[in-house]
Amino acid sequence: MIETDEQKALRAAVSDLGARYGYLDYVLPRARRGEPLTELWREAGRLGFLGVNLPTEYGGGGAGIYELALVQEELAAHGAGLLMVVVSPAICGTIIAGYGTEQQKQTWLPGIADGSKIMAFGITEPDAGSNSHAITTTARRDGEDWLLRGQKVFISGVDQADAVLIVARTEDHATGKLKPALFIVPTDAPGFQATAMAMDIVEPDTQFTLFLDDVRLPADALVGSEDAALMQLFAGLNPERILGAAMAVGMGRYALGAGARYATERTVWKDPIGAHQGVAHPLAQAKIEVELAKAMTQKAAAHYDAGDHMGAAEAANMAKYAAAEASIFALDRAIQTHGGGGLSAEYGLASMLAAARIARIAPVSREMILNFVAMHSLGLPKSY
Numbered sequence: 001m002i003e004t005d006e007q008k009a010l011r012a013a014v015s016d017l018g019a020r021y022g023y024l025d026y027v028l029p030r031a032r033r034g035e036p037l038t039e040l041w042r043e044a045g046r047l048g049f050l051g052v053n054l055p056t057e058y059g060g061g062g063a064g065i066y067e068l069a070l071v072q073e074e075l076a077a078h079g080a081g082l083l084m085v086v087v088s089p090a091i092c093g094t095i096i097a098g099y100g101t102e103q104q105k106q107t108w109l110p111g112i113a114d115g116s117k118i119m120a121f122g123i124t125e126p127d128a129g130s131n132s133h134a135i136t137t138t139a140r141r142d143g144e145d146w147l148l149r150g151q152k153v154f155i156s157g158v159d160q161a162d163a164v165l166i167v168a169r170t171e172d173h174a175t176g177k178l179k180p181a182l183f184i185v186p187t188d189a190p191g192f193q194a195t196a197m198a199m200d201i202v203e204p205d206t207q208f209t210l211f212l213d214d215v216r217l218p219a220d221a222l223v224g225s226e227d228a229a230l231m232q233l234f235a236g237l238n239p240e241r242i243l244g245a246a247m248a249v250g251m252g253r254y255a256l257g258a259g260a261r262y263a264t265e266r267t268v269w270k271d272p273i274g275a276h277q278g279v280a281h282p283l284a285q286a287k288i289e290v291e292l293a294k295a296m297t298q299k300a301a302a303h304y305d306a307g308d309h310m311g312a313a314e315a316a317n318m319a320k321y322a323a324a325e326a327s328i329f330a331l332d333r334a335i336q337t338h339g340g341g342g343l344s345a346e347y348g349l350a351s352m353l354a355a356a357r358i359a360r361i362a363p364v365s366r367e368m369i370l371n372f373v374a375m376h377s378l379g380l381p382k383s384y
Contacts, residue, residue: 023079045115076250099224259334
């Protein structure tokens with residue numbers, strides 16, 4: 001992809017911001033304390049980076065998912081990727097901008113754009129797994145209001161959020177079958193309970209289990225049309241995968257930078273260890289794989305911004321898969337290059353490797369991506 005001068009300038013500006021914070025001095029200490037990257041988030045919002053994809057009339061930059069992915073990649077290349085960028089502006093901001101009421105847009109988009117408001121996203125459930133059709137969180141009418149009941153798991157950043165965009169199901173009055181619907185649920189709503197989950201990884205963002213015990217919502221908490229929620233939901237999932245891929249690409253770049261620096265500086269038997277092919281070739285291979293994943297991520301974002309949603313779905317899934325594998329491989333090779341130091345707290349690479357491993361599972365597992373490619377790209381029979 002040949003980027004425009006504006007995109008190159010944005011990339012340079014975001015890189016400068018990431019460099020001022022950085023992984024070892026800012027991100028990793030906060031992550032080890034389980035603290036969100038609040039200062040970085042606020043500054044990224046103040047500089048207009050968080051809302052670069054949102055409409056200008058609501059305080060955004062008027063660009064696309066390509067530019068938001070660029071923001072995420074450059075921050076992650078300094079070890080400072082922001083998980084809630086995947087959620088708040090990419091998923092929730094995209095859905096509200098495309099399908100929300102005028103009041104919802106005015107209420108939420110300016111704050112999402114400047115970072116002063118954060119919206120989490122709640123779809124995953126204990127028994128549904130990757131099958132969104134098996135969601136059991138239900139919404140039923142009670143007069144003009146809605147009552148939500150159900151449970152969600154692995155919901156990121158609820159402690160930082162003002163609201164959660166909840167995927168629930170309502171009853172189709174014509175057929176009696178349940179169909180998906182999206183609701184904006186304030187985190188201080190009565191009956192809404194968030195419990196932190198104990199995770200065995202070092203991350204600044206906490207995962208939560210949500211309990212919705214007949215949470216009462218006004219009629220205007222419903223996003224868009226009750227009958228078009230499936231389309232609205234999928235509109236947010238391609239950006240989620242593109243932003244997840246961009247974050248993984250950035251982490252791969254960080255690992256390659258660390259590995260190449262060490263291989264250049266570390267001298268054994270009078271030569272830098274990077275002069276030996278046993279060290280150099282794995283790093284070179286990782287570089288190729290990260291660049292290939294980056295190209296597919298850019299392709300996915302370009303398809304999405306052009307309105308080619310089916311093309312974007314295929315490319316976004318492939319980008320997510322490729323970026324996860326590339327970042328994990330790059331971190332593994334960087335750790336191996338550092339020898340025992342690669343497992344020390346001094347470099348923080350082992351902690352980042354565990355965090356990078358998330359990308360094989362979420363958003364959407366590598367196995368479900370392979371199912372998608374087998375069915376939709378190769379035309380093979382459905383296997384599940």
